[in-house]
Amino acid sequence: MPVAHTVSAYDDELRWLVRRLSEMGGIGEGMVADSVQALVNADMALAQRVISEDLLLDVAEREIYDRAVLIIAKRQPMAQDLREIIGSIRIASDLERVGDLGKNIAKRVIAVHTMAQPKKLVRGLEHLAELALTQLKEVLDAFATRSPELATSIRERDEEIDAIYTSLFRELLTYMMEDPRNITACTHLLFCAKNIERIGDHATNIAETVYYVATGDQMSSDRPKDDDTANVIATSPGD
Amino acid sequence: MTELPLPVKAAKVNARNVQVYYGQNHAIKDVNIDIPSESVTAFIGPSGCGKSTFLRCLNRMNDTIVGCRVEGRIEIDGEDIYDRRVDPVQLRAKVGMVFQKPNPFPKSIYDNVAYGPKIHGLTRTKAELDEVVEQSLHKAALWNEVKDRLAAPGTGLSGGQQQRLCIARAIATSPEVLLMDEPCSALDPIATAQVEELISELRNQYTVIIVTHSMQQAARVSQRTAMFHMGIVVEEGPTDKMFTNPDDRRTQDYITGRFG
Ligand SMILES: Nc1ncnc2c1ncn2[C@@H]1O[C@H](COP(=O)(O)OP(=O)(O)OP(=O)(O)O)[C@@H](O)[C@H]1O
Numbered sequence: 230m231p232v233a234h235t236v237s238a239y240d241d242e243l244r245w246l247v248r249r250l251s252e253m254g255g256i257g258e259g260m261v262a263d264s265v266q267a268l269v270n271a272d273m274a275l276a277q278r279v280i281s282e283d284l285l286l287d288v289a290e291r292e293i294y295d296r297a298v299l300i301i302a303k304r305q306p307m308a309q310d311l312r313e314i315i316g317s318i319r320i321a322s323d324l325e326r327v328g329d330l331g332k333n334i335a336k337r338v339i340a341v342h343t344m345a346q347p348k349k350l351v352r353g354l355e356h357l358a359e360l361a362l363t364q365l366k367e368v369l370d371a372f373a374t375r376s377p378e379l380a381t382s383i384r385e386r387d388e389e390i391d392a393i394y395t396s397l398f399r400e401l402l403t404y405m406m407e408d409p410r411n412i413t414a415c416t417h418l419l420f421c422a423k424n425i426e427r428i429g430d431h432a433t434n435i436a437e438t439v440y441y442v443a444t445g446d447q448m449s450s451d452r453p454k455d456d457d458t459a460n461v462i463a464t465s466p467g468d
Numbered sequence: 469m470t471e472l473p474l475p476v477k478a479a480k481v482n483a484r485n486v487q488v489y490y491g492q493n494h495a496i497k498d499v500n501i502d503i504p505s506e507s508v509t510a511f512i513g514p515s516g517c518g519k520s521t522f523l524r525c526l527n528r529m530n531d532t533i534v535g536c537r538v539e540g541r542i543e544i545d546g547e548d549i550y551d552r553r554v555d556p557v558q559l560r561a562k563v564g565m566v567f568q569k570p571n572p573f574p575k576s577i578y579d580n581v582a583y584g585p586k587i588h589g590l591t592r593t594k595a596e597l598d599e600v601v602e603q604s605l606h607k608a609a610l611w612n613e614v615k616d617r618l619a620a621p622g623t624g625l626s627g628g629q630q631q632r633l634c635i636a637r638a639i640a641t642s643p644e645v646l647l648m649d650e651p652c653s654a655l656d657p658i659a660t661a662q663v664e665e666l667i668s669e670l671r672n673q674y675t676v677i678i679v680t681h682s683m684q685q686a687a688r689v690s691q692r693t694a695m696f697h698m699g700i701v702v703e704e705g706p707t708d709k710m711f712t713n714p715d716d717r718r719t720q721d722y723i724t725g726r727f728g
Pocket residue numbers: 490493495513514515516517518519520521522533568
């Protein structure tokens with residue numbers, strides 16, 4: 230933040246928003262990392278913890294909304310301050326969604342473990358999660374430092390996540406065709422992969438918000454494409 | 469040398485290299501600005517930065533201040549208003565003003581409003597004049613409060629009522645340009661809303677320039693905003709941009725409440 234406001238309580242209020250958001254970011258990151266660990270290690274206790282942590286994000290999001298509305302009513306913010314507050318509201322809802330997606334992965338842990346998973350698939354999923362988590366970490370850094378450059382590079386890297394997700398999608402499809410008994414677990418894994426891909430999208434949303442907060446301009450709209458799975462067709466392994 | 473702003477289409481007022489001195493005090497320093505017609509332009513900036521001084525240049529009110537010297541060129545409709553042939557009294561009928569401090573004449577409420585139309589011969593009959601007075605008081609959101617005591621002295625009104633009386637007086641001559649120096653500073657939120665409504669109505673026909681310390685008011689009523697600081701215009705542009713993403717650090721600090 231630049232020079233202090235003449236009214237110091239205003240600065241305290243804005244700082245509160247930033248602090249609460251970075252707390253949310255920390256919780257969200259932890260939930261995603263833990264949910265993937267729970268999935269990989271079939272760790273039910275960890276999955277349970279992730280599920281219960283989601284409440285913290287819901288509460289934080291609502292708190293941020295309430296405070297932001299109060300600041301707007303009280304201070305009638307302008308320019309950078311206004312963008313900062315609107316940005317906080319948007320980022321809070323992206324982080325809340327990240328929590329939901331982590332929780333959803335955790336909920337699938339039981340179902341997935343009805344089958345022994347091929348190492349390769351699990352590693353693919355872990356790799357996808359690593360990328361999404363890196364995006365999430367970096368976008369929180371970009372927010373903390375209000376860096377439009379970092380925000381731009383984060384959005385560009387989303388393509389990588391989409392590519393890996395698409396290849397994972399193909400692999401899961403192949404396993405399902407090889408043995409229909411895999412279908413239940415693979416479908417859950419597919420949702421997990423999709424959830425992770427969506428977490429990457431939320432990181433991208435946050436990057437766009439950070440860019441707007443920092444510069445007052447919207448990032449150019451030629452955004453990298455979405456996932457490619459809409460065009461993937463099942464071909465039997467023999468083909 | 470500062471870069472001249474591009475001429476705005478249908479500019480009503482053009483100011484070029486305007487300097488104002490109060491004795492040794494150089495209060496306005498090389499101001500260049502174009503004010504478009506049929507729009508509202510807001511002047512903002514910290515106290516003492518020269519907003520009122522510059523506003524007074526536009527209807528030659530500074531002429532009446534001893535020791536005040538104005539240099540540069542100010543045109544309205546392409547005509548130099550400081551030309552020797554221009555009659556300042558005629559100019560002020562065309563360029564009306566609402567002052568920062570309400571200054572009703574020591575006359576009745578009716579006469580305060582009727583004064584301008586009378587001396588400029590804008591009405592022919594008493595009925596016409598009555599009509600102008602009533603309309604002007606309506607527009608200034610004062611009619612209901614004074615309709616039963618039009619003969620009472622204007623100075624007997626409350627501060628906020630006096631301010632609205634001065635607005636009624638200023639608009640009674642249907643000026644082409646209306647200069648408003650903090651017209652709402654003494655008004656409650658309801659009267660403020662009514663005056664803002666009046667301003668947006670006036671904008672369809674006239675050129676309105678408003679000085680205000682309320683950033684929200686400037687953002688609400690104006691299409692363009694100029695930021696003054698220590699006698700210079702540091703930034704001028706579309707209001708939407710000025711209040712969401714200004715270019716100048718000083719504008720940013722001022723509108724966000726960071727000026728020390
Ligand atoms: N009548 C005057 N005689 C001498 N100096 C004056 C006069 N009017 C204004 N000044 C000086 O000119 C400078 C600009 O004053 P001005 O009244 O134009 O500021 P302003 O922006 O309207 O401030 P405010 O927001 O407080 O009304 C100040 O330094 C002030 O002291």
